[in-house]
Amino acid sequence: MTLSLPFGPEPGADGPEEVWSVAELNKAAKSMVDAGFVPMWVRGEVTGFRAYQSGHWYFDLKDETAKVRCTMWKSAAQRCPERPVDGAEVFVLGKPSIWEEKGEFSFGVQKLLLTNRVGQQQQELERVKAALARDGLFDAARKRTLPAFPATIAVVTSPDGAALRDIVRVARQRWPAVRLLLVPTRVQGAEAGPELVRALQLVNELDCDCCIVGRGGGSKEDLAVFNDELVCRALAKVRVPTIAAVGHETDVSLADFVADVRAATPSMAAQLALPDRAEVSGTAASLAERLSGGLSRHTRVVGERLARTGDRLESAMFEVLTAHRHALERLGAQLDALSPLRVLERGYAIPVATDGALLRGRAAFTPGRRFDLRLADGVVRARVEEGS
Amino acid sequence: MSGGQAKEPTLGEELKALEDIVRRLESDGIDLDEALRLFEEGVARLRRARERLGEAEQSVKAVLESADGTLRMQDVDL
Numbered sequence: 001m002t003l004s005l006p007f008g009p010e011p012g013a014d015g016p017e018e019v020w021s022v023a024e025l026n027k028a029a030k031s032m033v034d035a036g037f038v039p040m041w042v043r044g045e046v047t048g049f050r051a052y053q054s055g056h057w058y059f060d061l062k063d064e065t066a067k068v069r070c071t072m073w074k075s076a077a078q079r080c081p082e083r084p085v086d087g088a089e090v091f092v093l094g095k096p097s098i099w100e101e102k103g104e105f106s107f108g109v110q111k112l113l114l115t116n117r118v119g120q121q122q123q124e125l126e127r128v129k130a131a132l133a134r135d136g137l138f139d140a141a142r143k144r145t146l147p148a149f150p151a152t153i154a155v156v157t158s159p160d161g162a163a164l165r166d167i168v169r170v171a172r173q174r175w176p177a178v179r180l181l182l183v184p185t186r187v188q189g190a191e192a193g194p195e196l197v198r199a200l201q202l203v204n205e206l207d208c209d210c211c212i213v214g215r216g217g218g219s220k221e222d223l224a225v226f227n228d229e230l231v232c233r234a235l236a237k238v239r240v241p242t243i244a245a246v247g248h249e250t251d252v253s254l255a256d257f258v259a260d261v262r263a264a265t266p267s268m269a270a271q272l273a274l275p276d277r278a279e280v281s282g283t284a285a286s287l288a289e290r291l292s293g294g295l296s297r298h299t300r301v302v303g304e305r306l307a308r309t310g311d312r313l314e315s316a317m318f319e320v321l322t323a324h325r326h327a328l329e330r331l332g333a334q335l336d337a338l339s340p341l342r343v344l345e346r347g348y349a350i351p352v353a354t355d356g357a358l359l360r361g362r363a364a365f366t367p368g369r370r371f372d373l374r375l376a377d378g379v380v381r382a383r384v385e386e387g388s
Numbered sequence: 389m390s391g392g393q394a395k396e397p398t399l400g401e402e403l404k405a406l407e408d409i410v411r412r413l414e415s416d417g418i419d420l421d422e423a424l425r426l427f428e429e430g431v432a433r434l435r436r437a438r439e440r441l442g443e444a445e446q447s448v449k450a451v452l453e454s455a456d457g458t459l460r461m462q463d464v465d466l
Binding site for chain 1: 438
């Protein structure tokens with residue numbers, strides 16, 4: 001028989017001169033097993049449970065046809081809330097390995113859950129999950145977006161819990177004007193399921209813009225009601241967008257996936273639901289700036305056009321005025337040339353009667369008549385000596 | 389509940405309308421009259437939006453269901 005293994009010496013074909021030691025064999029087997037598995041959950045029944053003084057636990061895990069040795073070191077055993085007894089059905093999380101010295105295959109347990117408690121819950125969870133998935137309650141297509149500026153938010157939670165206080169605190173910081181309507185309900189214990197369902201139905205009778213449902217942190221059992229099928233279905237029927245905020249960041253419930261939005265914590269839910277006043281003020285301020293900028297852009301265009309028109313008007317006026325001035329100057333020159341004073345300067349004289357009337361023609365010069373002779377540099381008194 | 393009353397635009401609607409106005413104002417192809425009209429409307433909306441932003445009256449009320457199924461509101465002290 002030839003085996004091809006990636007470890008140790010090549011198997012010899014002819015005899016025992018190339019033989020493996022037991023230690024080599026176990027070491028090679030351990031390496032293979034260690035490398036070949038990732039941490040995994042195994043389900044089985046506990047037998048031969050022994051807890052040692054050292055704090056380590058040893059037991060076998062078996063089912064109908066097989067059995068495996070299990071070791072659980074003190075550090076892991078300490079975290080287990082309850083010791084399993086022989087016959088208990090458990091889930092164990094861990095990795096198989098080989099104990100080299102003894103050549104024993106065993107399963108190293110890091111976590112152990114008793115199925116009679118957790119197992120049943122897990123099974124119920126899987127059942128509800130499958131049912132809700134089948135009915136499309138997790139579909140991305142039915143997710144609604146949250147309103148940008150909710151005036152009223154329904155808060156479905158316990159009136160005494162940390163969730164409500166956290167939501168109110170964040171709302172006060174971000175958007176003080178919001179109206180919060182608390183729909184009180186228990187959020188853990190036997191009564192929580194029906195109360196939550198009723199509270200979620202009540203939300204549909206309120207005038208609100210969105211709904212936060214959730215609670216603060218707690219144990220897995222405390223949060224279990226948010227995996228309840230009826231609660232999830234009631235949540236899906238809420239008519240306004242919903243935010244689920246169950247426990248802390250690491251807690252995940254089915255309600256988280258049914259709601260339109262999942263928030264890690266109730267505070268986070270309030271942050272998601274409400275705009276930040278400072279941010280919105282900033283938006284308004286920038287809109288205000290753009291508004292005035294937008295207007296002055298238009299007035300500037302008109303202003304420039306007006307200015308251009310004004311310039312043209314001015315230059316047109318200037319041209320008209322210049323033309324008129326030139327015409328005036330020309331006329332002035334002509335008038336000047338025609339002025340009688342100019343004529344007198346050339347040596348002519350004008351006879352004017354004492355009443356100022358111009359004396360034209362011989363007939364006006366009767367003998368003895370006194371008249372003025374107007375010259376360029378003055379007036380000379382004159383008298384007609386004799387008629388013609 | 390409080391339905392039935394004439395709904396004033398919400399802050400969101402106000403800001404949305406303002407955004408539209410600003411966009412139009414920033415575009416070419418509108419005359420000065422239109423620009424002035426838009427500006428006036430924008431200023432009014434901005435004023436209302438700022439009033440809304442200034443509102444600070446937070447109220448927390450609990451919704452309680454009576455045995456007969458009617459709802460009533462009760463102030464919550466926190």
